[in-house]
Amino acid sequence: MPVNAGPEYFAAERRYSEAKTTAEKIKALEEMIRLAPKHKGSEKLLADLRKRLSKLKKELLVERRKLHKPKFTIRKEGVAQICIVGLTNSGKSTLLNSLTNANVEVGIYPYTTKKPQVGMMFYNDLQFQLIEIPSTFDPESLNLLHSSDLIIVLLDATQDIDKQKYELTKILESNRLFKKIIFVKNKSKVCGLDNDTVCLDAKSKVGLDELKEKIWKSLDLIKVYTKAPNKPKDIPALALRKNATVKDLAKEVHKDFIKTFKFARIYNSTKFSGRKVGLDYKLQDNDIVEIHVK
Numbered sequence: 001m002p003v004n005a006g007p008e009y010f011a012a013e014r015r016y017s018e019a020k021t022t023a024e025k026i027k028a029l030e031e032m033i034r035l036a037p038k039h040k041g042s043e044k045l046l047a048d049l050r051k052r053l054s055k056l057k058k059e060l061l062v063e064r065r066k067l068h069k070p071k072f073t074i075r076k077e078g079v080a081q082i083c084i085v086g087l088t089n090s091g092k093s094t095l096l097n098s099l100t101n102a103n104v105e106v107g108i109y110p111y112t113t114k115k116p117q118v119g120m121m122f123y124n125d126l127q128f129q130l131i132e133i134p135s136t137f138d139p140e141s142l143n144l145l146h147s148s149d150l151i152i153v154l155l156d157a158t159q160d161i162d163k164q165k166y167e168l169t170k171i172l173e174s175n176r177l178f179k180k181i182i183f184v185k186n187k188s189k190v191c192g193l194d195n196d197t198v199c200l201d202a203k204s205k206v207g208l209d210e211l212k213e214k215i216w217k218s219l220d221l222i223k224v225y226t227k228a229p230n231k232p233k234d235i236p237a238l239a240l241r242k243n244a245t246v247k248d249l250a251k252e253v254h255k256d257f258i259k260t261f262k263f264a265r266i267y268n269s270t271k272f273s274g275r276k277v278g279l280d281y282k283l284q285d286n287d288i289v290e291i292h293v294k
């Protein structure tokens, strides 16, 4: 008990012992230090309180660092990041394995995939990144959907389709995920008349091309190739927004290209193939661009 401490000190001490969080404890302890009598007889008490305070501040730093630890992210690669979302056992891993270079475990048991899984799909001379979102829908995995360009909602044709659609759209909406969606019915070699849904069988690889085409179309981009003089076109190609110009392409390829740009030659299937153009030329899907620099 401190010598000559006033009632305010004891009130702060009570707040300290009742504090629930580290921040509250720090606040009460700082008040105790301020209110403690300052004389020879209380030196040991003050030293003790200050030691406790410094320990608590360190603890608070650790707590805050844990709280702000970076969320799980997957660096975007290729033309677009596409997430596969579906209820457990709908065939997300099977689809990922069929479309990409991934080799993810497929299981007859629910929740085989516990962490997001990534694979690269090659289509139309372009690369796309596909991610399987675990059906546990934990916040860390759902967070990945926010940065994605497109969501594949995978439905299991052997289960109630409407119920799955309802549950999955509810999850997306409640997480404010209003992204482009492609509905895909898996385990379904025979398709109904629903034009908005792609039917496929991921396991036997039936209907995959239709999905790839739909993915490309729904991204609403154009594909452009670069090429060096007297060399074949470069693969993979580049994907640009519609109405992109040679300037946009040059920026994408190398930041110095614009400064040293002389002209570009465009090769395509029109009668103008091989002509010289400037930075303002509006690129068309499948154009091959040869940039000449000073």
Ligand SMILES: Nc1nc2c(ncn2[C@@H]2O[C@H](COP(=O)(O)OP(=O)(O)OP(=O)(O)O)[C@@H](O)[C@H]2O)c(=O)[nH]1
Pocket (backbone or CB within 6 Å): 086, 087, 088, 089, 090, 091, 092, 093, 094, 095, 105, 106, 107, 108, 109, 110, 111, 112, 113, 114, 134, 135, 186, 187, 188, 200, 201, 202, 203, 204
């Ligand atoms: N017949 C048929 N079976 C499939 C197809 N796709 C997946 N399956 C089967 O469905 C089961 C679940 O497949 P997964 O690919 O592991 O499904 P998932 O959605 O990744 O499941 P979790 O990761 O556990 O949530 C496995 O037994 C697969 O063999 C398909 O196109 N046709």
Ligand SMILES: [Mg+2]
Pocket (backbone or CB within 6 Å): 092, 093, 094, 105, 106, 112, 113, 132
């Ligand atoms: Mg899986």
